[in-house]
Amino acid sequence: QVQLKETGPGLVQPTQTLSITCTVSGFSLTSYYMQWVRQTPGKGLEWMGFIRSGGSTEYNSEFKSRLSISRDTSKNQVFLKMNSLKTEDTGVYYCARDGMDAWGQGASVTVSS
Amino acid sequence: DVVMTQTPVSLSVAIGQPASISCKSSQSLVGTSGKTYLNWLLQRPGQSPKRLIYLVSKLDSGIPDRFSGSGSETDFTLKISRVEADDLGVYYCLQGTHFPYTFGAGTKLELK
Numbered sequence: 001q002v003q004l005k006e007t008g009p010g011l012v013q014p015t016q017t018l019s020i021t022c023t024v025s026g027f028s029l030t031s032y033y034m035q036w037v038r039q040t041p042g043k044g045l046e047w048m049g050f051i052r053s054g055g056s057t058e059y060n061s062e063f064k065s066r067l068s069i070s071r072d073t074s075k076n077q078v079f080l081k082m083n084s085l086k087t088e089d090t091g092v093y094y095c096a097r098d099g100m101d102a103w104g105q106g107a108s109v110t111v112s113s
Numbered sequence: 114d115v116v117m118t119q120t121p122v123s124l125s126v127a128i129g130q131p132a133s134i135s136c137k138s139s140q141s142l143v144g145t146s147g148k149t150y151l152n153w154l155l156q157r158p159g160q161s162p163k164r165l166i167y168l169v170s171k172l173d174s175g176i177p178d179r180f181s182g183s184g185s186e187t188d189f190t191l192k193i194s195r196v197e198a199d200d201l202g203v204y205y206c207l208q209g210t211h212f213p214y215t216f217g218a219g220t221k222l223e224l225k
């Protein structure tokens with residue numbers, strides 16, 4: 001059974017760094033791309049980037065300068081790190097598999113002081 | 114970036130009636146492989162998005178055949194032959210041909 005679950009901090013202060021972990025089960029990270037998508041009140045659904053099954057990454061240029069996606073295949077985990085957070089980064093952050101055929105429940109993030 | 118324009122913004126449909134949602138892209142979604150990476154997703158209230166259709170017209174496992182997708186190049190349509198209560202929510206189109214991948218703004222399906 002394919003499962004994805006995001007865990008994150010909930011509240012982050014402006015200018016700080018956001019770190020979210022996506023833990024997967026039921027499939028191997030070495031066989032599938034893993035995507036990150038966010039949903040914000042201002043812009044709706046936005047594709048942020050992905051990490052390929054081989055470990056290389058692709059980012060949306062909108063976030064490229066402050067976004068990093070990595071993984072630990074031994075722990076079945078994918079990581080999102082984004083720095084220099086702003087209030088408009090408030091939203092729900094999702095990990096999704098490959099062609100978006102499976103999604104996590106999302107991690108709600110509020111950027112506020 | 115490829116702009117995905119969905120219409121209508123909202124749709125009020127009685128149970129058992131058909132529904133249709135349009136999605137137009139600002140450039141062709143035919144990729145170098147010849148495949149067209151156009152997906153349809155449904156986000157029910159309080160839930161994550163769920164993929165219904167991929168590659169324009171292929172239904173995901175477990176999705177009833179009341180749903181169908183069609184289109185080519187820049188013009189795509191999602192049809193529901195007979196709306197059921199479980200179909201309510203926001204429908205999104207998503208293109209995965211060009212970086213960055215982009216979503217439509219969504220179409221909210223409500224009960225009449």
